Amino acid sequence: MDNNWEAVIGLEVHCQLLTKSKIFSGAATAYGAAPNTQADGVTLGLPGVLPVLNAEALRLAVRFGLAVGANVAERSVFARKHYFYPDLPKGYQISQYELPIVAHGHLDIELPPPVKGDEPVVKRIGITRAHMEEDAGKSLHEAFAGATGIDLNRAGTPLLEIVSEPDIRSAAEAVAYLKKLHQLVVYIGICDGNMQEGSFRCDANVSVRRRGTEKFGTRTETKNVNSFRYVEKAIEYEIERQIEVIEGGGRIIQETRLFDPGTGTTRAMRTKEDANDYRYFPDPDLLPVVVGAAERQAIAAQMPELPEAKRARFMADYGLARYDATVLTGEFALADYYEAVVAGSQADPKLCANWVSGDLLGALNKLGRDITESPVSAAMMAGLIRRMADKTISGKIAKDVFEAMFEGQGDADHIIQARGLVQITDDSAIVAAIEQVMAANPKQLGEYRSGKDKLFGFFVGQTMKATQGKANPEALNRLLKVMLAN
């Protein structure tokens, strides 16, 4: 970005709350069902039906509020937001307007330090509000020639709209915020975080101003950018576009824009002038939502350990470096997995960390799977590390055993037994193998003895080979040194 300019960015995230049924009815929310099979009377907006708030959706919203240090409103109000569209069955969306359930929270994001190797820079992004609302249905324009299909399965799905303060100053910060928010909502179990299925969607409000000025520029809102990469691209494009327009003597129009992933550009969708007058008013079918202190405490009591607290604990209790602790607490399931491995193996936590974040995550990444889909359970991983710790196998053999476990050949003990991989710690067996190798390589032996020390490694390799890698490396080194010298 041109150094004379500064971007001001605020993000609105629609996060689908992880409930079995819809926000105001008992219809299912499962993704991918045949069109309109999850549309009950309330979803269809039939004459006479009434909304009843899903208590679980409320609990999840409150949990979010508590997780971002926000005020959870003792009394919040649902309002109707009116506009006509075929996939909006009632002609209004039930949302929250003047009194949202969550207000004044924050999220701390970590940015790369100016000097490499330093601690990351922490920046606090304000969360203005988060409110509950129902999703609309889907219009299917392509499927029918000359007509539009309406699928109301998604209509009435509970959403939490999370609105940030305009505290974000770059596309990179926006992505850091989104990733942090995404991690959090998945962590606390209020959202499945699936961006392809639309469970976590983002609208970006972007404006630019000359550096040093206070006043915000006119902003545009770019809708529904559904991956971290697209958010970054869309914002970068929008910043550049706005600077160009202003520097070219033009002015920015307050409008809604749409990101085109194909070209990496945004284009105008509608301007503020032709925007709807939503005619918000409190929904008379729903009473104000009251969350008392006792209920708030009960929800707080069920709050899982949050990512930052967990990371601090991993660093303190397991002696992990910040980087490893960050990786291992990145996902709730991964952190649980790691802790199960440490507990199960009773081994050095750092060794466990290397295996989980190195070998296991590496293997999973290759397959594009996450920890919950790992073919190697935490108990199996602990079993492997235990055999390394008690010197049944060497670290090198362990890599082979891990691969075999990952391929589904059973647990470590089974593979070690079946393949006869138990480490040879008996000196006499190793001595015999060394003698055999020395006899077979008289030339190298002579050279070594006349001072070519480098050949030590050659003898280690040959003896390992002769023992199929099972020789205990320490014993082998010790014995080899003595025998080669004589």
Next chain:
Amino acid sequence: MHALSLKQLAEGLRRRQFSSRELTRHFLDRVQRLDKTYNSFITVTPELALAQADAADAAIAAGTAGALTGIPLAQKDIFCTRGVRTSCASRMLDNFTAPYDATVVRKLHAEAGMVMLGKCNMDEFAMGSSNETSWYGPVRNPWDTRRVPGGSSGGSAAAVAAGLAPAATATDTGGSIRQPAALTNLTGIKPTYGRVSRYGMIAFASSLDQGGVLARSAEDAAMVLQAMIGFDPLDSTSVQRDSESFTGTLGRSVAGLRIGLPREYFAEGLSPGVRRCVDAAVRQLQEMGAVTLDISLPNAMLSVPTYYVVAPAEASSNLARYDGVRFGHRAEAVRNLEDLYRRSRGEGFGPEVQRRIMVGTYVLSHGYYDAYYLQAQKVRKLIYEDFRAAFGQCDLILGPTTTDVAFELDSKTDDPVAMYLNDIYTIAANLAGIPAMSLPCGFDDGLPVGMQLMGDFFQEGRLLNVAHQYQQATSGHLRLPKGCE
């Protein structure tokens, strides 16, 4: 049989003096014979009725019958009835067959065992005070067929008044039970907001709508209301309360009862004929031991303007779902989406409904919301406070239900404001959410006059008790219109 009270009908059924099938046939025959004149039904459901009657007869034979089992009832066509057209008297829903039963319908028929005769005419979407806005044509008052029966529950009122049904359900948003009751010599009660589930009752103005009953006596009304009320998990505004027996307290004396007479209800605008009847009723109650006192409801006269902001605002929102997309009327050969909306709604809604949608849209619009909707909500609060203060002084409030007797058809259709003023005495109870009822208190030149009783929250039992005591001492409510005896 149509002159019998519900208690007598239940007794007759229990003693096998007649079967529910015979009783049902009797009313169906009357409907067929007489309703061409009154137009009180939109849909008659003889097959369903006889099937329900047979089930009731079986229950009676098996000894599993309740107090209302086998007694016929008419439903206002605002309540959704599964498999039966539910039109709300609108062209918009002329083709709409409800796929589910309203809670009220379930309670009265599936649970209480009553027999549904059919669906009653009404003002379109309950918007009107004369039953002239119905897509199915106006209803005529059995006491004088040149006159209106009141509205919006005009069909329910006419059907019961003419003896085509022993009782009928009705709804009341601004007086739609009480005003027709007054104009047709019936007893009608609108309970406390939240008493009767609104689930399946097609919404007009959600914060005001309340289901209730039109019957020929307080006792009949108490019996039906008893079966209608109760907490419903499907209606978030429904109230959870311990069950009470309305019928069990009917016999209490009114001696010592403090009745407030709001001076604003006996002021200018009240016709001398109505005034004379209400005064006579007050004297009757005094003779029975009640004490009357002068009270004031200073903001009551702001009810009409307040109502005509709040109700249209909610209506404009509630009626947004009728867009021609999923159900109801859809215009033919539409050019595009906007054309679909414009024409479906333009054709499907009548002029009064359109007027209220426009008013409601206006008062909720950006820049007008504070001046109208928010202001109206503040006045609403004042009206409520008036009642709170009044009920500190008295046990219930009594006044006229309407300013005058039934007016002639077409006499007010060109003057919406004159029409709206019909509800001047009834609207305040809806705005405050308190229970209110109308019961007959005499005749002015052969036309029925009603008086209104209003009580504090959840005082339905008290209202019905006072009405019943009054009806034990008088007989005007038993009079039937000519040709309906």
